[in-house]
Amino acid sequence: MTTKEDIIVLAKAIPAISPVHGEITCVAGIGPDNKWRRLYPVPTRLLGQSYFMKFDIVRVEIDQWKGQHPRPEDRWLVKYMGKIGSVGKVGNKVDWKPRRSLILNFLDKSVKDILSSGRSLGIVKPEILDFYKDDNGRCRYKFKDTDQSQYDLVCREWEATALDKKYSNNFLKVRQKFLDWMQKRDMYFVIGTTAGTDPTKMIVAVLYPPKLP
Helix, strand or coil: CCEEEEEEEEEEECCEEECCCEEEEEEEEECCCCCEEEEEEEEHHHHHHCCCCCCEEEEEEEEECCCCCCCCCEEEEEEECCCCCCCEEEEECCCHHHHHHHHHHCECCCHHHHHHCCCCEEEECCEEEEEEECCCCCEEEEEECCCCCEEEEEECEHHHHHHHHHCCCCHHHHHHHHHHHHHHECCEEEEEECCCCCCCEEEEEEECCECCC
C-alpha cells in the first residue's frame, strides 16, 4: 500500500547509471515521522525538469522497498505529486535558523554511532583535514569526527560534482569553495552507506550554515 509524504530534502547525490532505470540519483531527507527516507529510483531527467535543492520540501508517493538488500530508510518512489514529470515541491526551509535546528536535531555523535544505530544515513560534524581528487577523478574529504576517528571518504555531493565539472581543468577553484570557503562555515556531512553485507561509507551531502557570532 502506497503512502503520500512530505520529505525535507537534505541530500542530493551525484547521478549514477542503473541498468534498469537509466541515470538516477540518490535523494534523502527527513519524513513526517522524523525518520530518514532514501527515495529510489529518482530519474535525473525529472530533476532537470523540476529542479529542487537541499532544504526544499517535496511531496511524493512512496511504497515499501522492492529491491534487494533493503536499508531501513529505503523507499520505492512511485511518483511525484503534482503534474506528471515534475517534483511536487510544497515548501522550503528558507532561513538558516530553521535549517540549523533541523541539522542539530538529527546530528549524530560519530560515524560509528550512525552505523551502530542500524541506520544507513546520518549527520556528523567533521574536522576537515583535506579535500582532494583521487586517481579515479573523485572528490574526497579527509576528516575526523567528534570521537577523533579519521576517515577518507568519497564526496558524492551534487554541488561539488557540478563545480568540478565546470572547472574540469582547474581543481583549485573547487578546492577553494569546498575546503577554504567551507572552513569558514559551520559545516556538517550527511553520511550514507551502500546496500549489502559490506557497505561502503560516503559523503552524500555537505550542509553549511554560517557560523554563529
